[in-house]
Amino acid sequence: MENITDVNWESILQQEDYSWGGLEETFSGYYDSSSPDGGQSSSPASKNIVSERNRRKKLNDRLFALRAVVPNISKMDKASIIKDAIEYIQLLHDQERTIQAELMELESQKLEPENFDFNQETKSSMSMEKSKKIRVEQAFDSSGSSSYPIEVQDLHVSYMGEKTVLVNLTCNKRRDTIVKLCEVFESLKLKIVTANIYAFSERLSNTLFIQADEEDTDVLKIQLETAISTLNDPHSPMSM
Amino acid sequence: MENITDVNWESILQQEDYSWGGLEETFSGYYDSSSPDGGQSSSPASKNIVSERNRRKKLNDRLFALRAVVPNISKMDKASIIKDAIEYIQLLHDQERTIQAELMELESQKLEPENFDFNQETKSSMSMEKSKKIRVEQAFDSSGSSSYPIEVQDLHVSYMGEKTVLVNLTCNKRRDTIVKLCEVFESLKLKIVTANIYAFSERLSNTLFIQADEEDTDVLKIQLETAISTLNDPHSPMSM
DNA sequence: GGGTACACGTGAGGC
């Protein structure tokens, strides 16, 4: 065939001034679906060809973008680009782990002068450790636990660094809401570092710092929503 | 054709027990170049077919491996996998920058005991850079009131009833951030009923109850964003 | 000229 679009991959990759146009959804030179050649518009098979061409171009663009954010690519190979990207991500993971360990050590040094600590109780008074112990007694009472479901009005999760996540949650104010929330966090293996709760008319504003391995706030938010909804209705496997 | 190797991409990705075999150069099920079907060995065209098959499989394997090292993949799409990987790498870059800034500040704090410190030379040999201190010094150039702009990481507004609005705001932690925030609320004629502020590493979490005539939380949010951005840069009419 | 790497068009299958 050797039509106009038959560009060589390596030729493109090797020229430096390839008009890139950003990494996000920039359609620089996508094909038009109308009139590929002649006036034969909207042919049944030609439509598919154009779509496939666009799909391939998008994939190549993405691959090229991936190559752009990864330093020291060994070869311009498609497979090598992905391979280098994988290795680079793993390298970043290791680096992050190392640097976080350093940071933690530095901070612990700073926060613990080792000699004296005026007001030990400031930290422990805010922690929710005690209420969690209370919860153990009335652990799994699934028969009557769904009488007052938690209605989440607002849920916001943001990562603060050092495996600490800030959770802002506004929900209805019922008898066991706070206890249930503690259950939710405990079921997700999330340690509550500190919590602040405001009761306002019919609503409850919860501001919590939790310790979590998961850094992805979106995942955490979904996990929280799922846990709350499953707590509300234990029979349904998942509500969202 | 529909031969044995016509496996569906999505089917492979969706089944959990897909024998993966590690991320590095493991050729689990690559095709043999001899006798693809019948006894027709080393056919001139069949050789190329097998090679192409192997190339495709390798590429897909790599792509799958890339997917494995990237968390929160939105879709199983080939293009989406690459896109998510790109975004993840950029996120890691940002994280590294942030965390290095944190480390920098911690180290500078340790090296500059503001009030008192028993052991100044605790352990300054953390194996990290020394040139970072230079950048810290030139960062403390407060030429005016707007030298430390408020960088809003998170802003959430919800109406609680009775003209009371809950504002959750996470921003950077700088010298005059809190004062500036008070200015912002005052300029918008919003009365702060109660406020709770957490300082965490480089961030500041603000939970405020404010009294407002405006009940529309979206309008309030935009007003807050606008006020903050105009405070940051008084010359620009609006920054966002 | 065998080997490699790619783009292409096409049919299948899923939503």
Add this chain to the structure above:
DNA sequence: TGCCTCACGTGTACC
């Protein structure tokens, strides 16, 4: 239905 994604075999260019 139409659109989207994919694997496939093939032709081609480069080394």
